[in-house]
Amino acid sequence: MSASILIVDDSLTVRMDLGEAFDAAGFSHVLCADLASARDAMKAQTFALIVLDVNLPDGDGIDFLKEIRGNPATAQTPVMLLSTAAEVQDRIRGLKIGADDYIGKPYESSYVISRARELVRSHTPPSAETRSARTTILVIDDSKTYREELKAMLADAGYDVAAAETGEEGLRLAVDLRPGAIIVDNMMPGIDGPTVIRRLKLDEALRRTPCILLTAVEDRNSELQAYDAGADAYVRKESDPTIILARLSAALRSAGTQTAQANVSAHLGPKRILAVDDSMTYLHQLADELRSEGYEPILAHSGEESLQLLAAQPVDCILMDLIMPGLSGEETCRRIKGEKSLRDIPLVMLTSMDESQAMIAGINAGADDYITKSGDFEVLKARLRAQLRRKQFEDENRRIREQLLSKEVEAAEARAAHELAETRAVLLADLERKNKELEAFSYSVSHDLRAPLRAIDGFTQALREDFAHLLPDEGKQYLERVCTAAQRMGELIDDLLELSRVTRHELRFDKVNLGALAKTVSEELQRSDSTRNVTFVIAPNLSAEADAPLMRIVLENLLGNAWKYTSKQPKARIEFGAEERNGARTFFVRDDGVGFDMAYVNKLFGAFQRLHKASEFPGSGIGLATVHRIIDRHEGRIWAEAAAGKGASFYFTLPEFISEVRSGLWSVGSRAGMKAVSSKHKA
Numbered sequence: 042m043s044a045s046i047l048i049v050d051d052s053l054t055v056r057m058d059l060g061e062a063f064d065a066a067g068f069s070h071v072l073c074a075d076l077a078s079a080r081d082a083m084k085a086q087t088f089a090l091i092v093l094d095v096n097l098p099d100g101d102g103i104d105f106l107k108e109i110r111g112n113p114a115t116a117q118t119p120v121m122l123l124s125t126a127a128e129v130q131d132r133i134r135g136l137k138i139g140a141d142d143y144i145g146k147p148y149e150s151s152y153v154i155s156r157a158r159e160l161v162r163s164h165t166p167p168s169a170e171t172r173s174a175r176t177t178i179l180v181i182d183d184s185k186t187y188r189e190e191l192k193a194m195l196a197d198a199g200y201d202v203a204a205a206e207t208g209e210e211g212l213r214l215a216v217d218l219r220p221g222a223i224i225v226d227n228m229m230p231g232i233d234g235p236t237v238i239r240r241l242k243l244d245e246a247l248r249r250t251p252c253i254l255l256t257a258v259e260d261r262n263s264e265l266q267a268y269d270a271g272a273d274a275y276v277r278k279e280s281d282p283t284i285i286l287a288r289l290s291a292a293l294r295s296a297g298t299q300t301a302q303a304n305v306s307a308h309l310g311p312k313r314i315l316a317v318d319d320s321m322t323y324l325h326q327l328a329d330e331l332r333s334e335g336y337e338p339i340l341a342h343s344g345e346e347s348l349q350l351l352a353a354q355p356v357d358c359i360l361m362d363l364i365m366p367g368l369s370g371e372e373t374c375r376r377i378k379g380e381k382s383l384r385d386i387p388l389v390m391l392t393s394m395d396e397s398q399a400m401i402a403g404i405n406a407g408a409d410d411y412i413t414k415s416g417d418f419e420v421l422k423a424r425l426r427a428q429l430r431r432k433q434f435e436d437e438n439r440r441i442r443e444q445l446l447s448k449e450v451e452a453a454e455a456r457a458a459h460e461l462a463e464t465r466a467v468l469l470a471d472l473e474r475k476n477k478e479l480e481a482f483s484y485s486v487s488h489d490l491r492a493p494l495r496a497i498d499g500f501t502q503a504l505r506e507d508f509a510h511l512l513p514d515e516g517k518q519y520l521e522r523v524c525t526a527a528q529r530m531g532e533l534i535d536d537l538l539e540l541s542r543v544t545r546h547e548l549r550f551d552k553v554n555l556g557a558l559a560k561t562v563s564e565e566l567q568r569s570d571s572t573r574n575v576t577f578v579i580a581p582n583l584s585a586e587a588d589a590p591l592m593r594i595v596l597e598n599l600l601g602n603a604w605k606y607t608s609k610q611p612k613a614r615i616e617f618g619a620e621e622r623n624g625a626r627t628f629f630v631r632d633d634g635v636g637f638d639m640a641y642v643n644k645l646f647g648a649f650q651r652l653h654k655a656s657e658f659p660g661s662g663i664g665l666a667t668v669h670r671i672i673d674r675h676e677g678r679i680w681a682e683a684a685a686g687k688g689a690s691f692y693f694t695l696p697e698f699i700s701e702v703r704s705g706l707w708s709v710g711s712r713a714g715m716k717a718v719s720s721k722h723k724a
Contacts, residue, residue: 044089044161046070049079050123051098059092062150076100088118089161095124095131103135110139119160123148129346136353143354149332151213155311158217176221176293177201181211181237183229187278191224194282208232212240215247222293227256227263235270242271243430251292312357312429315339317347319365323414327360330418344368348376351383358428363392363403371406378407387428491534498527548588548674555592555628556583559617562596566604574611575604580618583628585695591671598664599630599691605658607634625694633688645681
C-alpha cells in the first residue's frame with residue numbers, strides 16, 4: 042500500500058499540481074482547501090505526510106501545525122509547510138513550532154516530491170513487506186520504444202522498474218528511489234550516459250549502486266569511456282536480452298548490500314540554498330535560477346534575517362551580498378563562521394564591486410568563494426555546484442575519519458579489556474593459590490596448636506584437682522583464668538579448622554529442605570538451655586539446591602547468633618523464612634535481640650571481627666566469616682540489616698541450578714566450577 046499524503050491549500054492550481062506530482066511519484070493523496078476539511082480527513086485516516094499552506098481561509102496553517110503537534114495521534118507525523126518564500130517570519134515561526142520542512146512558493150514539483158520522499162522514508166520504519174520487496178532497476182533511455190521493451194523484460198525477470206527519458210530526470214529518480222541498479226543509455230540529449238554515471242559515482246549515497254551502460258554502436262573508445270566514468274558493465278543494445286540480464290545479476294551480486302546507504306544523504310538530492318541580498322530584483326532573479334537547477338531557495342533580505350533563518354533551519358550553502366544596510370555581508374559572514382554549528386556551511390560572497398579589495402575583505406571574513414554579480418548566472422551555478430561537492434566530500438571524509446577513529450577506539454578498548462582479563466585471571470589464580478596456601482597456614486597451625494594447648498589444659502586441670510587446696514585464693518583465680526583461656530583457645534582453633542574445612546570441602550548439590558534443617562538446629566538450641574523463653578518461627582518446606590552439610594553450618598551459626606544475642610531478654614522471638622526481594626527468593630534469619638549499629642556493618646563478615654564485647658557475648662569472631670565463605674562458594678549473596686537495641690536480620694540467596702545438579706550428578710569443588718554450572722543454567 043502506497044503512503045498517503047494530505048495536501049491542504051486553498052489554491053486549486055496548487056492542489057491539482059501537487060496532486061498530479063504525487064500521483065506520478067506513486068503516492069496516494071487527499072486534497073483539502075481549508076482547515077475544517079483537513080481536520081475531517083485526519084479523523085478518517087492516518088497520513089504519512091502533511092503538506093500544509095500557511096495562509097488558509099478559515100485559519101492560520103502554523104496554528105494548525107501547533108494543533109497537530111499537540112495531538113498524540115499526529116505528533117510524529119512529518120509536516121511540510123508551503124507558503125510564500127518571502128515571508129521570512131512565517132518560515133521561522135513554523136520551523137520553531139515543529140515543521141519538518143518549509144518550502145517557499147513558487148516551488149519546483151520535483152523538489153517537493155524529493156523532500157516528501159525523504160521525510161516519509163525517515164519517519165517510516167521498514168516493514169516486513171518493505172524488507173522483502175523486489176529489487177528496483179532504474180532505466181534511463183531517451184528511446185521510448187527501447188525503454189518500454191527493457192522495462193517489460195526486466196519486469197518479466199522479477200524486478201520492479203522505474204524509467205526516465207533524460208539524464209537529468211534519471212539523476213533525480215536515483216536520489217528518490219535509491220534503486221538496486223541503474224541501466225543508462227550512452228547517447229542522450231542533455232547530459233549523456235557517462236556523465237550520469239560519473240555524477241552518481243561522486244555521490245556518497247549512490248556511488249555503490251551498480252551502473253550498466255548501453256550503447257547502439259560498437260566503439261572501443263565508447264567502452265573505455267564508460268569504464269573510465271565508473272560503469273560496472275558495458276552492453277550493446279543489440280545483444281541478446283539474456284546477456285543484459287546476466288550482466289545485471291552479476292553487477293547486483295558484486296555490489297553486496299546497498300541498503301546500508303539508504304539513510305545517507307545524497308549529494309544529488311534536494312539542496313537548500315540561503316540567498317541573502319537587499320536587492321529584491323536580484324534576489325528573485327537568483328531564486329528563479331536556483332529553482333531551475335532543482336534547488337530550494339530560502340530568501341533573506343538582510344544579514345539579521347539570515348542569522349534568524351539559520352537558527353531555525355539548516356541549509357546546504359549560503360549566497361550572500363557583500364554590501365547591505367544594517368549588518369553587512371562581511372560582518373554576517375564573520376558571525377556565521379564564528380558559530381561552531383554553522384562554520385562548515387559553504388558561503389559564497391556576491392558583490393557588484395569588481396575590486397580586489399572587496400574580494401580580500403570577503404575572504405578574510407571567512408567566505409569560501411567570491412563571485413562578481415552579473416546577468417550571467419552560469420558561473421555562479423557552476424561555483425555553487427563546486428562548493429556543494431566540496432562540502433559533500435569533506436563530510437564524507439569526516440565520517441570516514443570518525444569511523445576509523447571509532448574502530449581504533451573499539452580495538453584499543455578490546456585490547457585493554459583482553460589485557461585486563463588476562464591480568465585479572467593471573468591475579469585471581471595467584472589469589473586462589475595464596476588462599477589455598479593460607480587455608481592450609483591455618484589448618485596446620487590449628488593442628489600444631491592443639492598439642493601444646495592439650496598439655497596446658499591437662500596440666501591446669503591436674504593442678505586444680507590435686508593442688509588447688511594448697512593455693513591461696515588469688516592463685517586459684519589465676520588458675521581459673523588459665524582454664525578459661527585454654528577453653529576459649531580450643532574453641533577458636535575448632536572454628537578456624539571449620540573455616541578451613543568449609544573452604545576445602547567438595548561441594549555436592551542436592552535438594553535440601555532448609556526448613557527442616559532450621560527446625561533441627563532450633564531444637565538443639567532449646568535443649569542446650571531449657572530455662573530460656575524463646576519462640577522459634579520456622580517456615581516449613583523451604584527447599585534449595587545446596588550442599589546439605591555446609592547449609593547446616595550456615596543455619597547453626599545464624600540461628601546460634603540469634604540465640605546468643607537474645608540471651609539478655611526474658612522473652613525472645615527468632616524467625617527463619619523466605620521472601621521475594623528484587624525478583625529473587627531470599628532466605629532470612631530474624632531476631633529481636635540487641636542488634637547492632639549499621640555504621641559497622643562492613644566489618645560484620647570479616648574474620649575475628651566483633652561488634653560486641655567478648656565478655657558480654659562470648660565467641661571467636663569466626664562464625665560469620667565461615668557463613669560468608671559458604672554462601673560465596675554457593676554463588677549466593679549474604680547481607681544484614683539491623684538497628685541497635687532493635688534486633689537484626691540476616692539475608693542470603695542461593696541461585697537455582699539445573700536438574701543434573703539437583704539430582705546430585707554434578708560435583709563442583711571450586712568457585713570457578715560453580716560459575717560454569719551457573720552459566721550453563723542461565724544459557
